[in-house]
Structure formats: C-alpha cells, structure tokens
Amino acid sequence: MTTAFAPPPDGTVQADVAAALTEDLGSGDVTAALLPDDADIAYLLCKQDAVVCGRPWFDACHRALDPAVEIDWRVDEGQRVSSGTVLATLHGRSRALVSAERTALNFMQTLSGTATDTAAYVDAVRGTGTRILDTRKTLPGLRLAQKYAVRCGGGHNHRIGLYDAVMLKENHIRAYGSLPAAITAARTAQPTLPLIVEVETLEQLRQALDSGCDRILIDDFPAELRREAVRIAAGRIPLEVSGGVTLQGIRAIAEDGVDCISIGGLTKHVHAIDLSMKLGPAP
Numbered sequence: 001m002t003t004a005f006a007p008p009p010d011g012t013v014q015a016d017v018a019a020a021l022t023e024d025l026g027s028g029d030v031t032a033a034l035l036p037d038d039a040d041i042a043y044l045l046c047k048q049d050a051v052v053c054g055r056p057w058f059d060a061c062h063r064a065l066d067p068a069v070e071i072d073w074r075v076d077e078g079q080r081v082s083s084g085t086v087l088a089t090l091h092g093r094s095r096a097l098v099s100a101e102r103t104a105l106n107f108m109q110t111l112s113g114t115a116t117d118t119a120a121y122v123d124a125v126r127g128t129g130t131r132i133l134d135t136r137k138t139l140p141g142l143r144l145a146q147k148y149a150v151r152c153g154g155g156h157n158h159r160i161g162l163y164d165a166v167m168l169k170e171n172h173i174r175a176y177g178s179l180p181a182a183i184t185a186a187r188t189a190q191p192t193l194p195l196i197v198e199v200e201t202l203e204q205l206r207q208a209l210d211s212g213c214d215r216i217l218i219d220d221f222p223a224e225l226r227r228e229a230v231r232i233a234a235g236r237i238p239l240e241v242s243g244g245v246t247l248q249g250i251r252a253i254a255e256d257g258v259d260c261i262s263i264g265g266l267t268k269h270v271h272a273i274d275l276s277m278k279l280g281p282a283p
Contacts, residue, residue: 005078005151007056008144016145017060020103029099040094042101043282044087044108047274052079052087053115053152057107057145066096078115078152086282087275094279101277109272110142111149116273118153118266124247130254130261133158133240137264146267158262165194167217179204183211196240205229209236215260219243223256230257 007013046052055077062069069092075081090097121132132155138146147157159165166186168179176182179197186195197208198217202225208216209232218229220243233239238259245253245263253261 007077007148010056012144013056013060016107016142017057017064017103019141020106021061021064021100024103025099029095032095032099035094035098037093037095040092040097040279041281042090042092042097042277042279044090044275044277046081046083046085046087046112047276048083049116050081050112050273051115051119051153052077052081052112053149054108054111054145057111058088058104061100061104061107062090062092062096065100066092068092069096080119089282090277097277097279105275105277107145109275110139110270111145111152112273112275113271114146114149114267115153117269117271118150118155120247121250121261121263121266122154124250125254125261128251128254130258131156132266133260133262134266135242135262135264135268136161137268139267139270150266153266155266156260159194159196165196166190167196167198169198170200173204179207180211183208183213187212202228202232205232209233213237215240217242217262218258223252226253226258227256 052075055073059071062071069090071088071090073088075085075087081087118132125132134147134150134155135158143160147160150157159167168182168186173179173182176185183195183197195213196215196217197213198219199205199208205216205218215238216233217240218226221229226241230239240260240262241253241258242262245261250261
C-alpha cells in the first residue's frame, strides 16, 4: 500500500491539465476575449468545511495560460479549512484568469472532495489501528490524482492498477480448482509482487492462512463471521474488509480488529467541494 504524500509526477499533472484545457477551451474562449487583457487579481474561496487538495493541478491550469501568473497559497495541501476560507490569491492577466478558472476549479473541487470524504472515514476509525484504503473504482483518466487525494485525506492506496499486485478472486480460484492451487500459481508466476486473496468462507480463510499471502480480503462477511475471521487469523496475515461499508457502520467494523477497510466510494462517489474564484481583492 502506498502511503507517501507526494503528488503524481509533474508529467502526469501536466497531461491531466492539457487534456482538460483542450476539452474546455476548444478553439478559444470567446467570452474571455471580450475582456480587456489587463493585469488583474483574483482569489480562491472555499465555501464549506473541507480538506484542501489539488494545488498542483490548479497551478498548472493557470500557468498553462499565463506562465507569469503569481499564485499565493494561504493553506497547505491536505490542510483542513473551514467554510469562508480564502485559499489563495492570484495576480495575472484577466483573460487567462477567467479562462483557466473552471478547469482549475474542477480539479480542486473534485480532489478536495475525495480528500474530505477520506478524512471523514479516517476520523471514524481513529484509535483502532485500522487503515482506510481506496480501490480501483476511480474516474477514468484521474486515477493517480484521486489516489493522491486519498493520501491527502489520511488514507492509504490499495494497488494502483492491475500490474502492481496480484489479487485472487472467485473467478481465479475457480479456474485453478482450489484456493491453494491458485495461490501456488500466483507465487510461481509473480514471486515479487504483493499477493491479496479474497475469501468467501472460513474454510477458505484457513487455506489462505496456511498457503501464505500478503493480505486476505473478507468481502461482505456478516459481523459474527467477521469477528470469527479475526480470531482465526490472530494477526498472522492482515485482514481487509470490503463491501457495503458506510460511514455510520465503519467504527464497529474497525473495532472488530480488522487491519484494513477498503471503500470504493471514496473515489467513485465524488462529492465536489463548493469553491469559487472571483476577480478582485480578497475580502
């Protein structure tokens, strides 16, 4: 699991921004062209409590249209802010400021939303030792950005894609005839990659514990069965819970003693943060 707070490589950020600006600007911003292209100032306002995330994308949007723009951030990436906080002030050309505005806000509000939701789940399990994980259920094209936002919110990354960990599920186990046979095949083919095994019964759990892997996913286990799984595993291999996890019920799951809880909704159910950028001096 990746826990580093560093953003994706600059090339990834630039590619995200280039695609988004092309989508929005097309042949040119015909409305911004009506403005006199004078030096101007603007400010970025957060209109609800949030965890700030997306500064690299916001900066890249504005600098793509005005390389000389000055952006003065008043908050750090990953910082919790309250409604009404001025996040940044900008000094640049008026046309570039308004042309970059929507694309820059789209990145900031989406990534801040992911970070904010993640922080709520992290807060809910605080003190239990359980880690909050994301999944591969990300917006197409924004996986690295959203997984970075999860880290900004205090969460951890599950595998990034299909290439950096082996994850055996029902279909893989069925193809090999048994869970131990599937584990043996996976270890033989990819001995250096992390191996995660999804189990559906306590018998499969015992098989996974005996065969060895890096993490065991107990998906959709009812509470009584989950607690029994924790007892049987006894800390030998980390247990991950997934499926049907809600903010209201997550504390009880964590207190059962599981090591990780993965939540697809962190990146799939995007609740954008309400942000606005206005021309003029900050209040």
